[in-house]
Amino acid sequence: MLSSKIRNLFQIAINKAIAASDLGELKSFSDYIDVERCKNPDHGDIAVSIALKLSREAKLAPVKIAQSIVKHLDVVAIGDISIAGPGFINIRLNWDFLESALVEIHQEKDNYGRLSKEARADMEPHRFLIEYVSANPTGNLHLGHGRQAVLGNSLARLLDWAGYDVSSEFYINDAGVQIEKLSLSAQAAIQIQEGHITKENYPVDAYPLDSMLDVLKPEIYKAKLKGYLDAASLAGDQAKEIAGKLAKSLFLDLQKKVLADIEVHFDTWYSENENLHQVKINDKNKIELICETLKAVKVKQEDVTEHHEAGENAEIGVPLHAHEVSAVYEEDSALWFRAKSFGDERDRVLRKSQGMFTYLAGDIAYHKDKFDRGFDKLINVWGSDHHGQELGIRGAIQAIGYNPDQLELIFIQLVSVKEDGVEKKMSKRKGTIVNVDELLAEVGKDALRFFLVDSQANNRMVFDLALAQKHDKDNPVYYIQYAHARSASIFRNLVSPRINIVDNTEEAAIFEVDELERLLNEEFKTFSANFKKLFSDEYHSEEQLKTIRSLVLELIELPKLVIDAADIRAPYKISVYLKNLASLFHQFYNENRIIGENEEVMKARLSLVAASKIVIKNALSILAISAPEKM
């Protein structure tokens, strides 16, 4: 990869410079060397600012340092060096290098940007588990879930591209009070449809009746509740349980379908009820077991200052006695976790005085189970309203012996929808919740995914419905897809017969199909060293060359981008990249004709078109957005 090549060359040059005592007081160096693209193309292609950073330690002027480094720098094979501004070392890459970089794209094709096997071997063998959406099976998925789904799924794909072993999971929260509430709601919804009670009698604290009626259609529930449909049986506990189970599976199916429709797939659907409540060892389920595990954990408890003897050597606040206590304790007949000892602001209840376990208790058991299944890096994508749970779960993980850094939390901020120019906040109370399937029907999968991934997770976002609905130039998704379709179109035209406009006669296609295949699969995959000649002022204007150079630099950026974006867990970087790349491609397309040029120039440009097509398609595929051949 370009940046690591350059980084190595600089490291060597700096070592040599130090050995030659050219770098003043700097005696050794092994820091990360930042290799970045020049913001201004007039400066060059690649900029390294290391001389500025070393200035202080070396006690030399940055420009002096830059000169010393350059003296020992061997980048002749890559390009020309210049020192500019306060001490930047700029590299203008030569065409041989750019062509060889482009050849890599043609060689790797659909895998270009994916971390290679060799690179993978160097990485720490982490196993990631990314948990996202995890909605209760008590309703449809709204846009907030949609954003979690798209960001979580895109991140999982990105990590996979970056070479990590990653698995994704949906935690089905199917135990406890919300399932109780669901059963109640489902029972009442059926009773209403059967005419046993009126809508006015629907429980006030139940889930919205409309959403219940959406899934509990008579033809569905009648089969399940055969024999329980009379007023008396339907009112009973058995009917309630059956109705609850039915509603649960219907909502789960609905959620699965919606997620599948936006190409969000999970490796596992993890049921809280089945895995944590039902599986028992020695008559104890995993939640009870985790409480015992925590009970066995000892925490240092400090008695401070009270028995302190005043004296010359006494320091206020230093504990006299430190003794060990269990990480859980009983108080007011509830079971508490000493979360405060693990960084939380206060202790947390695990088992309520009524005997039920809290959500936290289940969540701790769940996370323990994730580790037990062999995952060592857990990423949870949560709605920002779950922010308050962070310290509790982190503390518990630490208490049971894991490094809290093994858990990463990504909080997704709310989405509001802008419709007819007016921003509407999503509110259950106001009935302004927008569901994923509704929006999907309006804008389609590609636009929905793109818009939801296109901003940082911890920014609140506004979904501009009108913009996403536009099937034209204003819509960035189409702008990017159009770039791909345009490149595809060139290839179609190359192998299609042409009509001569002058005399309306048919002319042969420029390439036979197999000729084009050979070009793409053989010629473009070999380094022919003719870009130097073809991409010169002999065949191109200064403006054209500038665009071409920018395009190539952008294309070969993908592998580094994948790694950087994965490292900071930022799939939106890919969408930002795609917008830039598409823009450069369109610009290139407008400035450079392919068909009708002399063969050598045509092939050179075609090589760029083909490479652009590959890179755009791959980047889109990271986001699970389609790359149409035709629009």
Place this chain on the structure above:
RNA sequence: GCCCUCGUAGCUCAGCAGGAUAGAGCAAGUCAUUCCUAACGACUAGGUCGGAGGUUCAAUUCCUCUCGAGGGUGCCA
């Protein structure tokens, strides 16, 4: 009150492990099209990077304070 995010062009957002003139798209205005898809392109205009201090050769980027928006702060999930 305390904790966590966010505040960059009229709108939606990039840029920020400090670096050269802060960038895109939309909206506004001008131009361009006999030719591979105009779902394109070129150009113009639009910014005290919320505000005030501090650290630094260098701050939109780091630190402190402050203002504004959102979220959290249950024996809810």
